[in-house]
Every structure is written in structure tokens, then in C-alpha cells.
Amino acid sequence: MLDRNRLRQNSGLPGLDMGVELRRASNAHRQRQWEAFLDQHRALYCRVIRRAVHRYRVRNGLPENWHPTFIQGMGLQTQMRRLFATRFRDWRRQQP
Numbered sequence: 019m020l021d022r023n024r025l026r027q028n029s030g031l032p033g034l035d036m037g038v039e040l041r042r043a044s045n046a047h048r049q050r051q052w053e054a055f056l057d058q059h060r061a062l063y064c065r066v067i068r069r070a071v072h073r074y075r076v077r078n079g080l081p082e083n084w085h086p087t088f089i090q091g092m093g094l095q096t097q098m099r100r101l102f103a104t105r106f107r108d109w110r111r112q113q114p
Contacts, residue, residue, distance in 0.1 A: 019043075055106050063102060070094045 019040070023033040056063060071094060075084050086094060 051110065052103075052106055055109060056102065059102070059105075063098070066101070067095060067098050070098055 019034070019036060022039075023036075026033055071086055071091075074080075074086070074090070074094060075082075
């Protein structure tokens with residue numbers, strides 16, 4: 019980051035705020051960790067989503083060949099992503 023600020027100053031541009039840059043780098047790192055976590059647990063994630071659709075169908079007495087609409091599917095997927103986000107936060111706390 020210091021090198022980038024030096025280059026910006028040499029080009030006549032204002033320097034970047036270090037707090038903002040550190041936050042951006044931290045968020046990017048967390049996003050990469052989240053994507054790696056989902057990739058690592060992809061099979062489980064897909065199984066959990068299939069299971070959620072099945073439970074929704076059974077609870078509402080829908081036929082075997084029923085498939086969720088786009089909005090229903092997004093709602094189920096959002097719930098499952100929240101569940102996995104909780105697992106991700108727990109996993110991150112355990113990391114050194």
C-alpha cells in the first residue's frame with residue numbers, strides 16, 4: 019500500500035487513506051475465504067439445498083414433480099446461505 023501511495027504521489031494524485039485500503043484488503047481476503055469455504059463444502063451445500071426443497075414440498079403437500087419458482091428458490095437459498103455463513107463464522111473463529 020505504501021508503494022501504491024508513493025506511485026500516486028509521483029503521478030500527482032492524492033494518496034489513499036490507509037484505513038480504507040486496509041478495510042478493502044480485509045474484506046477481499048474474507049470474501050476469498052468465504053468462497054474457498056463454499057467450494058470446500060460444495061457437496062454438502064447442494065445436499066442441504068435439495069433437502070430444504072424436499073422439506074418445503076412435503077410440508078406444503080406439493081406433488082413429487084413440483085419445483086420451486088424463482089422467488090421460492092431464492093428464499094430457500096438465502097436461508098441456506100445464512101446457515102452456512104454461521105458455520106463459516108464459527109470456522110473462522112477456530113482459525114489461528
